[in-house]
Amino acid sequence: MGITARGLGLLVAAVVLLGVGFRYAYPELTVLGAAAAVAVGYALVTAAWRPRLTVERSAEPDRVARGEPASMTVTVRNTGRLRAANLVAQDRCGDALVPVPLLRLRPGRDTTVRYEVPTRRRGVVPVGPLRVTRRDPLGLVALARPYGGTVPVWVHPRIHPLTAVPTGAGRSLDGRVDSVPHGSITFDSLREYVVGDELRRVHWRTSARVGELMVRENVDTSLPRIVVALDNRAVAHPERVDGVAESFESGCEAAASVVAATIREDLPVTLLMVSPDAEDPTGGGGPLDRLAAVELADGGVDVLRTAMSRLRQERLGDTLIFLTGPGARGELGHVGALRGAYPSVVVGVLGATDRTPPGAAGLVVVDAADGAEFAAEWDGIRRW
Incomplete structure (x- = not known):
């Protein structure tokens, strides 16, 4: 409950009038002070009523x-x-x-x-x-x-239509990495039989050992597994317009466009932030919701190095899309070190006013001023 300036003034006047009236026996002042006190009390009772x-x-x-x-x-x-x-x-x-x-x-x-x-x-x-x-x-x-x-x-973020989608990368037995246009089936795990499963997928030896039907669970290993890494460090997006890093907003649009294109093609996609601490823990959970809630965070090259080390250890996919800003051009070597773990690595530099030097860290680099230009440059990539 807050008393207004008028109410505070009237309350002080009531105290002064009552004090002076009683002290010096002025009934007129006492009556005025009592009236002021009653007005303040009435105001308190009226404002305290809580509507349902x-x-x-x-x-x-x-x-x-x-x-x-x-x-x-x-x-x-x-x-x-x-x-x-x-x-x-x-x-x-x-x-x-x-x-x-x-x-x-x-x-x-x-x-x-x-x-x-x-x-x-x-x-x-x-x-x-x-x-x-x-x-x-x-x-x-x-x-x-x-x-x-x-x-x-x-x-x-705005989604810009992308026509091209990365092809899959399958590893042959002799260690070569080839583009695979069609999927191949590989054993992944065993699970309990449910009504509707094909009997030819039953693993009879395991079923006899455990006493219940077990079926083989297969996965398509040659489908492209795309990883989108968004650089949300403030140092990567140094330019501000009215307090907003437009290069980061363009990076969010590029990430949303890639995610939408892969989902449209029914391909698995993983979205990561270089600084995961800047994500909203109460977010909706979907990739677009995460892109709506993510903010810029503090952190230098150590944060980037930690994120790249995680990508190398976990190997979440075979095609890595790294989206950053002009402030991180000198740090692309840390991204280039992932070429052994990811057959295809594409870097998008958003908010770029000039071109990244050819062959920087041996990566495919897409320079774009905004999300729309990134979509146009993306469809022109010939080498994944």
Whole structure:
């Protein structure tokens, strides 16, 4: 509960008038002081009344690409039984406050407000809670209370269509690495039989030993397994425009475009951040949600070296797409060291105003000013 400047002044005046009136026996001052004290007490009782409200909100839609329209619908219902609500309410939408009129909201009635959610920037826009301010008629006391929860709106990076998708890389028995246009089946593990499994996949020797049917689980080892690594270190994206690193935003668009293209082709894809500590632990979990929530993080070459060491040890795929900014051109040697673990390594330098020197670290480098230019350059790659 907060007392306004007017209420504070009246409270001080009440104390002074009562003190002077009693001290020097001035009944007029005592009456004025008592009236001021009663006014402050009435304001406290009036503002302390807690309206019974329920708030429901729905985003339409709750996941959009950057720049696409999104709206929020807020329904406020007065669940009280005795009096109508005549309040001042504001709904928090990101960093802004949206007014929600609650004038003469009778018991059992509701009101609905619909407004647009800003999607000019990639990110997660938290909407809510509704903040209801209760004031007394004299404006002496104001009490604000939150109602309802918070609903996130996920603003994904723009997706630019990609035509080309990396081909698979299969290893033959003599150690060579070849591009494989079609899949091959390889034994992976054994599992229990379920209705519908083909009997020719039953492993009879193991079934006889454990006493129940066991079937072979096979995987397609020659399908391309793509790993997209996004460099979210602040040192890799030094340029700022109105406090925003546009090269990083372009990198998020490039990552989203590659992920969308691989999912469209039903290919396995893994999305990693160079600095995983900058990811939102409460994110939606999908790759596009992660790209919406990720932020720039502190860290130098040691963070990059740790990430590359993890990629080398785990070998999450056979095609590595590393997306970074102009500030990391001098560190591409750490990425080039992964060519032994990943048959195909492609580096995308977003926000580039000039070309990376040919043959830098022996990598295929795509220089692009933004996500749209990256998509155009990507489709022109001839060597994976």
